[in-house]
Amino acid sequence: METKATIRTAATPEHAAPEAEPAERLPMSTDAVVVLDFGSQYSQLIARRVREASVYCELLPHDATWSDVAPLRPRGVILSGGPASVYEPGAPQLPAWVLESDLPVLGICYGMQLLAHALGGAVEPAAEREYGPATIEVFEPHPIFAGLPERLDVWMSHGDRIARLPEGFAPLARSGNSPYAAMARGNLIGLQFHPEVAHTPLGRVILRNFLYDVCGCAGNWTAESFIESSIAAIRERVGNDRVLLALSGGVDSSVAAALIHRAIGDQLTPVFVDTGLLREGEPETIKEVFGRHFKMPLVAIDAGERFLARLRGVLDPEEKRRIIGDEFVRVFEAAAVEHGPFRFLAQGTLYPDVIESATAVSKAAAKIKTHHNVGGLPADLRFELLEPLRFLFKDEVRTIGRLLGLPEEIVQRQPFPGPGLAVRIIGEVTPEAVTTVRRADAIVRQEVEAAGLSAELWQFFAVLLPVRTTGVMGDYRTYAQVCAIRAVTSEDAMTADWARVPHELLARISNRIVNEVPGINRVVYDVTSKPPATIEWE
Ligand SMILES: Nc1ncnc2c1ncn2[C@@H]1O[C@H](COP(=O)(O)OP(=O)(O)OP(=O)(O)O)[C@@H](O)[C@H]1O
Ligand SMILES: O=c1[nH]c(=O)c2[nH+]cn([C@@H]3O[C@H](COP(=O)(O)O)[C@@H](O)[C@H]3O)c2[nH]1
Ligand SMILES: NC(=O)CC[C@H](N)C(=O)O
């Protein structure tokens, strides 16, 4: 379940995400399906829904080859939607292996149109586009609709439609706008609507029908099976060598620590770096909590001055991220001289970090930002990476953490990005700016916790803006900086909504920040969801 042993050399492309070796990802007995990503904004959601149905799956680029896919021994293939039109020149096409493999196929939206196009049907622009809720009428029985009513509320998002079915396909359902809302020929199935989104309320049943009845999956992807197989894989890969674990005290690296420790015991050395960009009280809390719950010695390194020195004068967010990723590794290299030798660097990297950082997962998906622990790693990394959580979503990691016996105070911590306060200071990261945003952040945290809202929110924090505005305090004119408050709800950080927190809470936060934090005279609340914004401002 971790990345393949690759010692990075000068020849390795700069900042490329390390490729994982599929054979290491799951035990022989686990059923898997492949999701081919044609660029839909919902591709990750399909993967999540499949995992929720206890079937292992991976999201692969639409042009993945059979040799990419074969090690997973898939029992079926799901084709995602996508922004292109199949009949346009250059539109992504169906890889030949999909039909040659005789595997069951579920094409969703663009995926359905591709199946139709590849098998001799006709796809054309629809006279009327169909975006939003629709009701379909299922008039032909098929296992994909087993146990479902004849009329189904679904979510549509398409501008093309199938004008003629390919030979041998039967229409299964229609909507007001789509005469072919679903089609099938045996185990080749197409759906014009999106079963993966919450707005298709019975979509999970449709996906389960595909996975269990059409593909014959047993649903044996569970947290317990993951723990067992990763422990075996870690032992085999690490052998008698030693591992340096980058421990932030956050959920992901704490769970990685517990898992790897269970596999290799004291061959593991956790290293916590105080980057000088952490929240108020964080270094102390982490050392204290770690000492209470983990039976391993922790190496703590104070590297605040190094990080701040390298960030001086840097304004560009991606440049900040790259520098921080690089500096982390330099600190680990120095730690290796003192406490090593270490063959492996372990990190709590998760699937969303990988998906959003690089185009390694999806050539059709754009790079949003360089997570310091993925795309921000230097090209000359001297460690092999050990990332046992690299294919997991956050909720899966929390479940695994609980099964490994970690307490709620660790498992429920709000996520905090590795680049820390540096990406919450828009513009240059100066020691003064760090002090200012840290104080404001502490107030946000205290007040949200006092209001009893922390469990409902995914993240809540302060952002310091490089904007000064006029104010009046004690009859004097002030001209000081603006602080933005960000509070979001989310399931997995891939999408998020701004939290509708009580106005009284915002009033208390605003009052305290303006009164207690020198340099800030105005507080604003961020009311943007993700997408179109991201959770962090940089
Ligand atoms: N201050 C730090 N010291 C050592 N390693 C760190 C530090 N900050 C981040 N890392 C490494 O980078 C990885 C990614 O950071 P990230 O914030 O995504 O995960 P996390 O801190 O483990 O969990 P969470 O998302 O809950 O904060 C961590 O899992 C850890 O391996
Ligand atoms: O370890 C990390 N290194 C990073 O470089 C990084 N950037 C964002 N985040 C966290 O990831 C989630 C999604 O954030 P965005 O919506 O801002 O992309 C949110 O939970 C962010 O806090 C990071 N975590
Ligand atoms: N959501 C989709 O997959 C859209 C498919 C195609 N681009 C269309 O507009 O019909």
Ligand SMILES: [Mg+2]
């Ligand atoms: Mg963190």
